[in-house]
Amino acid sequence: MSNTKAYAAQTATSKMAPLSIQRRDLRPDDVSIEILYCGVCHSDIHQAENDWGNSMYPVVPGHEIIGRVTAIGPQVTKYKEGDYVGVGCMVDSCCSCSSCKTGLEQYCDNGMVGTYNGKDLHDGTLTFGGYSERIVVREDFVLSIPEALDIKSAAPLLCAGITTYSPLKHYGVKAGDKVGVLGMGGLGHMGVKYAKALGAEVTVFTRSANKVNEAKQQGADHVIISTDDDQMAAASLQFDFLLDTIPVAHDFNPYLNCLKVDGVHIVVGLITGIEPPLWGVNLISKRRVLAGSMIGGIAETQEMLDFSAEHGISCEVEMLDIQHINEAYERMKKGDVKYRFVIDMESLKKA
16 A cells, blocks of 8 residues: 545535555556546535535545556556556446446446546446556556647547547448537537537537637538527438537427437436427437437547547646635636636645
């Protein structure tokens, strides 16, 4: 075991603050990683503040990790010291259920082990995330970072990137399809980039006229102001897919009406109740599909990283010293970031 500097929430109401944590000694299939950069996801806030009612304290957030390999266990074959690697939202799974055997570890029948706020399958200890100097992870849950990617802006790909890439690939978005992206935040702008790279014609739906130019700068072909009844009426029956990244309760019904027959509305941003209620006729009348999706398996996440490198896709980021993480949280709650904070973990040495 080794002492490791970290930042943690000790309770649901406490601020993020320095904490010394223990990292385990290397198991035979482990990789030890010096953390260089860590993205800040809105999930970090939800877990730190126990918004979902499942937080185990102390919470050391961070599941968008980029680092350098510093040591490997004797059974490790994929990585060597000095390699740049990534760790995303999970660090283990049962690896024996039907989901795991088909590369869908995120849907593990026995529950994936989260990079933080999870429990280690071997010793039951609490997992701590990337707001720390180093992390030790099973080789099979470590990802290779292509040389073509900027390692700072690559960090959020490990959550925001795979969350949007996975459903677009799963539902077969292809050249010529019309894809609507609902919301223009951290997830939304990545959805635009991946849909465009897959050859789709992309439209951003937003409530704010101020985001029209912003959406087009990110690659959107068109922008619809969702509060404009005329624009929404004109969009009726126009789309093959909708990628819904909106994180708060919103009315699905007007958006469903924008889908063609057999169109698919994919929810990736909302985990709470749907309000107001869905009208069944909006699904039944055109054989539409309402679907959900959560990150991706390890193989698909590696595929996403390689695809991003090939197509020059990265996340728009604002760099942050960890001493300012509480200010960053407050800004995120107000939507005041374009589009993702990334912590330079060198700053932790000053903590």
